[in-house]
Each structure stands twice: as C-alpha cells, then as structure tokens.
Amino acid sequence: MQYSEWVVVKTNQEYLQYISQSLNISLPLAQVLVSRGLKDIDEIYSFLNPSIDRIDPFEISGIYDAVKIINQAISNGVKILINGDYDADGLTSTAILYDTLHKMGAQVFYHIPHRIHHGYGLSTASIEKARKMGAKLIITVDCGIKDFDTIQYAKKEGIDVIITDHHEPLRVNGELILPDALFIVNPKIDENLSYQCLAGVGVAFMLAMALNRDNAMEYLDLVTLGTYADMVPLNTTNRALIKHGWGLIETPVRPSIKRLKDITGVNSNSLKGFHLSFYLIPRINAPGRIDHAQDVVKFLISEQSDEIEKLGQWLNQINSLRQKTEEKIMQEVEEKLTKEFNDEPVIVLWGDWHPGVAGTVASKLLERFNRPVFIFSVQNEKAKGSARSPANVNLQELLINSKDLLVRFGGHKQAAGMTLLKENLTKFKEKVCSIIRDQVLDDKNILCLDAAVSLSEINQKVTEEIKLLEPFGEGNREPVFGAKDLTVVNLRKVGNNHLKMFLRQNGSTVSSIGFDMGEENVLEGCLVDAAFTPTMNEWEGMKTLQLHLKALRRSQG
Incomplete structure (x- = not known):
C-alpha cells in the first residue's frame, strides 16, 4: 500500500532514557509506549502489568x-x-x-x-x-x-x-x-x-x-x-x-x-x-x-x-454454510461494484441477500476501499443493513444526521445496524455521500509509526519486549517501526509475489520480507525507508532476526 505521508511522534530523548532506565526496557519500546499516549511511569507500568485486582x-x-x-x-x-x-x-x-x-x-x-x-x-x-x-x-x-x-x-x-x-x-x-x-x-x-x-x-x-x-x-x-x-x-x-x-x-x-x-x-x-x-x-x-x-x-x-x-x-457445519453463503454474496457484490460504484466516498449496496452476512461483507469492503460501507438485505418493503467505517468516520453521527430516512438504527462508531424502507435506499445513499464527501476526500492515507529507529537498535531483546504489549487487537496493534536510508541487498521475489531482501545500515544487516509487496518500486542497491515489525524467524532449530515489512519507499535524502 502506498502512503501519502509517514509520521512518528517526536519525544524528548532524555525522557525516553528516563522511561527506559526506570522500567528496564529498551529505547524503542519506550518510544512505542509514549507514541501510544502512555507517558506517565505508573500508567506505563499498569499497561505492561495489567491487574484485575484494580x-x-x-x-x-x-x-x-x-x-x-x-x-x-x-x-x-x-x-x-x-x-x-x-x-x-x-x-x-x-x-x-x-x-x-x-x-x-x-x-x-x-x-x-x-x-x-x-x-x-x-x-x-x-x-x-x-x-x-x-x-x-x-x-x-x-x-x-x-x-x-x-x-x-x-x-x-x-x-x-x-x-x-x-x-x-x-x-x-x-x-x-x-x-x-x-x-x-x-x-x-x-x-x-x-x-x-x-x-x-x-x-x-x-x-x-x-x-x-x-x-x-x-x-x-x-x-x-x-x-x-x-x-x-x-x-x-x-x-x-x-x-x-x-x-x-x-x-x-x-x-x-x-x-x-x-x-x-x-x-x-x-x-x-x-x-x-x-x-x-x-x-x-x-x-x-x-x-x-x-x-x-x-x-x-x-x-x-x-x-x-x-x-x-x-458449529463447524454452520460455519461452512456461512462461508459458502458469503462467497456467493461477494460474487454478486463484485458485479454490482463494477456497474454501480463510481468512487463515491461511501459504498452503499443492496440486494436480495441473507442479512446475516451483511456485516462480514461490509468488513471486507472496508478493508479494501477504506471508506464507510453499507450493505443492505432487501426483504419485502424493508431493507436491513450493516455498516462498517474507518476510524475517521463516526457512523453514529452519520446515522443521526440521516435518521429521517431510518426506521431503526444502533451500534457503535465504527460498526452499526439499521433498517429503512426499500423506497428510501437511493435517498439514503445520496444523503450519506453528501454528508461526508468532503471529510473523506480530504483524508490523507497516513502511515503512523510507533518509533523511528536505526537498524542497530533492533535486536532479539526488542522482539521479546514486543510480547509485553500482547494481546494485539483493536486499539493495540502490533508496533510498526521506521528506519531511513537503508541499502537493499540480495533482493529477490519469492513465493506468491513476496519480496525478500537484506537491509543494511551503518554496518548492521537484517533479513527482511514483504508479503504481497512484489510490485514495490525498489531495486538492488538502492536506498529505501522501511516500515516494519521485527520478529524472530525460526528455521530448522535456528532463530534469526527478521523484519516483516509493512511499507517501503525510496529514501528522500
């Protein structure tokens, strides 16, 4: 994925040293924690050592x-x-x-x-x-x-x-x-x-x-x-x-x-x-x-x-049936996208679909298009829908502003359900697109890094420390580090469109892999900036440091 901008929270290095020494953690992990809004020592300690007793x-x-x-x-x-x-x-x-x-x-x-x-x-x-x-x-x-x-x-x-x-x-x-x-x-x-x-x-x-x-x-x-x-x-x-x-x-x-x-x-x-x-x-x-x-x-x-x-x-049988139902609907959705989607800021689609899988279909389209998605199942005179949206759009506010067209709605900021009359579907689509068109079109595709590092700072200790942040999920994603001016060495494509290479900087060389990144514009010997998550790769009993690449770009000098 191409990002318009890479950003990282800048933090006072002396304060990072203080956190690192006080909690006996590396500077990169200290930067990750501060970037996520955890700036007080007690707050960081509670995050790393969560207790039900409290x-x-x-x-x-x-x-x-x-x-x-x-x-x-x-x-x-x-x-x-x-x-x-x-x-x-x-x-x-x-x-x-x-x-x-x-x-x-x-x-x-x-x-x-x-x-x-x-x-x-x-x-x-x-x-x-x-x-x-x-x-x-x-x-x-x-x-x-x-x-x-x-x-x-x-x-x-x-x-x-x-x-x-x-x-x-x-x-x-x-x-x-x-x-x-x-x-x-x-x-x-x-x-x-x-x-x-x-x-x-x-x-x-x-x-x-x-x-x-x-x-x-x-x-x-x-x-x-x-x-x-x-x-x-x-x-x-x-x-x-x-x-x-x-x-x-x-x-x-x-x-x-x-x-x-x-x-x-x-x-x-x-x-x-x-x-x-x-x-x-x-x-x-x-x-x-x-x-x-x-x-x-x-x-x-x-x-x-x-x-x-x-x-x-x-449960297993029902899940298999759910998968088949979802696959069938996704095929029909793809056909509708080809005919009806003109790069609107909101995707609103409807059909004679099973309402139970509308949410999972919406989630897949959100991941693909990074914009609000509404999938409606039309039954008789009513349309029941599920919606998903990226973090920059609050579905509840969107639905409140469209409530004159809705029979019922509820849910969360990023996931919601609603019911409206079939005759109002086109009006609803026009209204939600109108409400957020400027907001969505002005939104930049920004890569937020947890920490800017040099390759020499990334080692096995840091990969072990990352486990302290687990479990990962919503609001607590795997940390992404960024490093600048890295030399690409031994570049090759492997498997199904993956990139494998070594990245070198000031005497430090680390194995790296970018899944589904085979089309990236990088060449052997060129200088790149890399966004990655460090991991330990185990092969035939040997553990080696490897960077899982999230994004690459040519170094900008």
Whole structure:
C-alpha cells in the first residue's frame, strides 16, 4: 500500500532514557509506549502489568442496585429471564450471566433472539416468553439501551427490566434519553473513562463479578472471546480482562474451548489474535448469522462431552454454510461494484441477500476501499443493513444526521445496524455521500509509526519486549517501526509475489520480507525507508532476526 505521508511522534530523548532506565526496557519500546499516549511511569507500568485486582465493578453506576435486586429475586424464588444477542459478544454475555445466576440457585432462563424473526435487541417475543414462563425480571445483556417501546410493554405486563449494555445511548441535542427500566448498567452513560470501552460481555462480567467476584474469574476465557469479537479497544480495563483470559484459551480448562480448538486445529500454545479472529470466533458467530444461536450458549457452558461434541460439529457445519453463503454474496457484490460504484466516498449496496452476512461483507469492503460501507438485505418493503467505517468516520453521527430516512438504527462508531424502507435506499445513499464527501476526500492515507529507529537498535531483546504489549487487537496493534536510508541487498521475489531482501545500515544487516509487496518500486542497491515489525524467524532449530515489512519507499535524502 502506498502512503501519502509517514509520521512518528517526536519525544524528548532524555525522557525516553528516563522511561527506559526506570522500567528496564529498551529505547524503542519506550518510544512505542509514549507514541501510544502512555507517558506517565505508573500508567506505563499498569499497561505492561495489567491487574484485575484494580477493577471495581461497583464503580459502574447501576451495578450496586442491580445486585441488590437480583439477590432479592433469588431469595424470593422470582424467575429471571436473560435476554441476549445472537453475536459472539451477546452469546458469551448470556453464557456468563446465566451460568453465574444458575450456580447461585436462581430460577433463571435465557432467550437468544432469531436475527430474522425477532431482530436485534429486546423484542416483544422476549416479553411474551417471560410472561409465559412466569418470569418477573428480565436482564438484558449486550442490548436494551434503545428499546424504549419494548421496555414499556414489559412494565405494562408487570415485568421489571434491568439493562446491561455497552452500545451508545440515545442523545437528542446533547441530552441523554434513557428507557424507563428498573436500573441501567451501561458505562457509556458514566463519566468513568476506565469502563467506557467495555464490550457487552465486559459489562455482563462486571455484574457477575459484583455478584460473586471469586467465581467470576472462571469466565475470563469467554470474556476474552466476546471482547475480541466485538473489536473494542484493547486498553485499560479490556486489556486487564483479556490479558488474564488469554491463558485460559491457550491452555483451556473449559471443555467447549478445548473442543473448539480441536475442531479448528488451533492447538498451538502460543495463541495469537488471528486464531481468535479467523478460527474460533467465526464459529461462535455463525449460527446467529444464518441459523438460530440459542444452542451456542449451551455449548459454551456445557460440561457433558457428548453434548459438546455434537454441538461442536454443528458449529463447524454452520460455519461452512456461512462461508459458502458469503462467497456467493461477494460474487454478486463484485458485479454490482463494477456497474454501480463510481468512487463515491461511501459504498452503499443492496440486494436480495441473507442479512446475516451483511456485516462480514461490509468488513471486507472496508478493508479494501477504506471508506464507510453499507450493505443492505432487501426483504419485502424493508431493507436491513450493516455498516462498517474507518476510524475517521463516526457512523453514529452519520446515522443521526440521516435518521429521517431510518426506521431503526444502533451500534457503535465504527460498526452499526439499521433498517429503512426499500423506497428510501437511493435517498439514503445520496444523503450519506453528501454528508461526508468532503471529510473523506480530504483524508490523507497516513502511515503512523510507533518509533523511528536505526537498524542497530533492533535486536532479539526488542522482539521479546514486543510480547509485553500482547494481546494485539483493536486499539493495540502490533508496533510498526521506521528506519531511513537503508541499502537493499540480495533482493529477490519469492513465493506468491513476496519480496525478500537484506537491509543494511551503518554496518548492521537484517533479513527482511514483504508479503504481497512484489510490485514495490525498489531495486538492488538502492536506498529505501522501511516500515516494519521485527520478529524472530525460526528455521530448522535456528532463530534469526527478521523484519516483516509493512511499507517501503525510496529514501528522500
């Protein structure tokens, strides 16, 4: 990829030396941490050594009252219904809270809505199920913050609702508008920034932790899966949660996680983010996309080997079907792009497509075009859509400014869902393009480097230190270093359009590889600037330093 500009945060070298010496880390790592906004010694130490002990769930408003009501309901034998969501975040949230309450002796049940029949959130179907079962308390997880009418219906039926959610609440002219629930647990309505980036599963876990802190620790594997799936920033509280949950997936105790790893072939004890993103999480998400996800919760918390085996195979089969469905839609999308896309600042496409895979299709197009993408599934007179956007576009603001054309919408800044009338699709496309045309066209394709270094500073110690930053993910990407005026030595193409070479600078020479960079304009012996992540390459028992190239450009002198 070509970048219009390479930038790096400039930091006082004396201060970097101070950080390096105080924390016994290298100067390159110190620069990485400072570039990511971590400038205080205590703050850096907390980032490198995240601790759950510092987390106090009662700092989130509504949790104290919710715990009190739940404990009273358990004591009085009140039936409780947990209303979840059909994606990995909502399913892990449901599993954690259901299992927690069940082990506390509650008469508890759960309801996972069907994507097509019920739609997202707290639906009237959930209220009807609660009424038929005699439940007098509904606890939502990963939903509810905008379900005004349904919560009023529940209240009319004599059913109390506690909302636990992490989605953006409704604001009108800056004023917060909340549903008339018994209590609301949503960090987005609090002033405490430590918890505002929690996924839905993180909020559910906070409630579970407030109910029984010791027992809650066993769910950190599920917290990790749900948090990673929802692509929330992996910093502050989220970092502490997944740092501790990572090991419970690497070396699983939970039978369902063991089985999921066996099915996917992820048996490595060195768990990486792509194992979750491309193998484990898609299988948890698949039923909610093209089937019914109710039994995913059963799979996650089951301890019966026969049941886990059966449900594990089902997840695998459903995921294969999801892949085939997605491939078919992508072929049709490619045809539409050829005919309908004229380099607009927003991609808006619709068709007679399965609504369950609209989000994954949108994600693929976002990665390819780096602009907001809306994919709509047209069914009868309505169009249900999923949207994804780059960091420079806030989908919530975009949708609020287009709300006159929408029946319903919700979600996050970079991922959202919406429904509108089929007849308004063209108007919607014109409006969103009009709103952000200048913003998107003026946006530069900038490569942000974590640190500027010389080759002599990059060694095995630095590669080992990078592991201190793991797990990598949203808001905490692998660090990218930049070095200038490097001589290209022994340049050659290998494999499927990859570049392999040595880079030399002032007596230091390091092996380098650039995947899918075979078309880069570099020649043997020329001077280049390189952006890279250092790694240790192991071959036949030998470990050698290798740079994974992210970008190359001719040195500018």
